Amino acid sequence: MLYNTLRQYEYIVAVADTGSLTGAASLLNVSQPSLSVAITRVEAQLGQPVFLRRKGSSVNITPYGHGVIEGARALLQQAEEIERGPAKAPPFVIGFFEDIAPWYLAPALEKMHFQFPTMHFKAREGRFSDLADDLSEGRVDLAISYDVGFEGRFDRRVVQTIAPVAFLSRDHPLASRSSLELAELTTHPVLLFDEDLSEHFVRGLFDKLRLSPTIKQRVRSLELMRSLAAHGAGVGISYARPPCDVSYDGKPLVTVPISTAEAAADISLIWSALRNPEPRFSEILDALSQL
Template identity: 45%
Template sequence: MLYLTLRHYEYICAVARHGSLSAAAEAVHVSQPALSAALSRIEEHLGHPLFLRRRGAALAMTPQGRLFAEKAQALLEQAALLEDPKGASAGQQRLLLVCFSDLAPFLLAPALKALRLAMPEVEISHRACGFEPLITALSDGEADLAITYDLGLDAGFSRAELQRLSPHALVPPDHPLAARDGISLAELAGHPLVLSQEGLSVQHMLGLFKTHGLVPRIAHRADSLELLRSLAANGEGAGISYSLPPGSMSYDGKPLCAVRVTDEGAEEPVILAAHAELPEASAAHQAYRILQRELGAAGSDLAQTDHHVD
């Protein structure tokens, strides 16, 4: 369900003020397709149209739209005064960075640090979440940038590859696979597995097995990376994960071994995603370039090494 935010109110007021999607999109520093999609979702949420869309004619407000825009502008002004009674930050730019939850412990803090050092005038906020809310936030124009795996995003988004990660099988030290330097999907298919509960993650992993004509045995679907690691460490099945935290212990103190899956095509890129056609003067465009440079250069921080327990 969509919940209206101050950012959504800014979109409505920008369109009411500028009278066109292109000018409004430039004013609020998002792409025109992102703004158009967000407006449609807002109207769907409200249950009535705010704008009249006629082929060949300028965008016009409905009576309900004009009233809504007036109230939205008053709300934005009140919010600006609440944040800064002197009105010093009323024109401050805002930027929302979303990050896939499994990647957030590795990349979110460095990303925020880089942005706040380079863009002190921009209010940076963040959110760690699963694939579906991440894609929704990006598609609706609520989020400006996303750090995620390249799953579920259509061609309307720009992508900068930050790193390529291989999946690893996670097993306890007494597991027959623990001493291996690498393992194939065909070999893994013969063992009970622990996979992520994330829908796109499961689809991706099952798709890898399917391309090799394999049907894996799924023992558990875990709703967090650490639960997956704990189940694997306690012998509930071989866990499969792209994210590989440093160290060789689960949260409950059990030792774990990580064995790299060696099949060609199993690697998955970690990407920085944003709306295509971002205005070059926008904060989002500047942030995209900063993170592409800083996180790409820090690729070694994401590099995976196999963890074995002696």
């Protein structure tokens, strides 16, 4: 807890600069008795004298007081900088949901640097809950993500609606299909992402359709899901679709779109409804909407 105010520290610095209570009182436009009382209170709180004061003579700074005055100057300067605002605008931070960052992060930054050359942009990856916290607490200005888990005071703009896909081994009974319904997957073990909000979203979708899938395994990464699916460990369900049909370990797999209408999900630009928009915020929204 702070017991001394910035104004009181301002008094101390003024006395140090002018060398007297009279000069400091005139500089600050306060009465000398009020100034003297304020300094006495500060010294009482600190437990040591900052000045040696003798009636009718200038004040002397104690050895302890020199350290206090140095700290007070730095504190006042920092407070002034906070009120004045940063001399250089902070970077505009764009957050990306981890699974779609490989598709959007690099093109987004490239577009931003080209279209807004005087601004500084940074990127940040995270899961659903991470991005929601980052937006709420000001670490991220804008997020590109599936609209999952962003409850409360958030605004959004849909940029794309996509359907999920199923990852299957080459010899899976459903591998020859051009599209699949979610209901067709309930007789096969499925692989889901091991993240509360992601799994909650997919399980909620199954519940909505009154389907009861068998969860074979939960995974943390898209490529692990694809690898397990390629080896016949289950059917992976994902909204991210890499352009190749080979897993990281070189095993071929098949990617089949899921055509169930209710399974479609939005990729959105999401931001806190409480943030103070940048002057060019709407232009940034428009530019990112074109990705």
